[in-house]
């Protein structure tokens with residue numbers, strides 16, 4: 452982790468899940484819940500400021516959607532993993548068994564709590580640096596492509612790794628049709644299960660397999676960013692509702 456805390460106890464608090472404080476600590480309130488409350492607002496404020504500054508002619512409806520995509524559970528969970536917060540998180544044994552360390556709902560909360568801890572310890576500008584650093588790949592994508600799409604392959608890989616499993620393995624199991632209309636079937640093996648996807652290229656079929664694995668493994672936890680957010684230069688296009 453980049454930021455060096457003056458007060459380490461606040462960092463510790465940000466990395467303590469309520470299941471751990473309930474089970475192992477005398478002080479049952481020594482967990483990230485209150486920090487998460489504060490961090491949620493800080494992250495939203497910083498991202499609101501960022502989209503406001505970077506998209507001067509975007510209306511507030513789109514700014515709000517763009518901000519929501521950037522502060523979605525999956526994106527913040529990824530940011531938490533990039534900072535290595537999932538490794539330092541303190542969970543009860545029960546929560547650990549239930550795969551808490553890999554849950555995007557928990558990891559996005561840890562990220563928010565961590566941001567609040569940085570803010571309290573090092574001030575707003577430091578918190579801004581941490582947030583922009585942790586979200587750099589998504590922010591760059593937004594600037595370059597005008598939006599972010601959910602990447603099932605990376606998400607699946609991060610999910611499996613987060614649970615301590617080996618990387619998803621992909622293999623082509625079928626290839627058929629004439630050269631100009633080839634159809635590929637790819638199978639992905641992850642967490643001991645197999646899923647399939649089809650496509651007109653290996654890459655497309657891999658992606659379809661990853662999507663099917665993600666949807667069945669992660670299910671309700673997902674928060675897919677469906678909308679494409681347009682840069683001001685695309686404003687001539689139809690408004691999405």
Ligand code: MN
Pocket residue numbers: 487491559560563
């Ligand atoms: Mn939260």
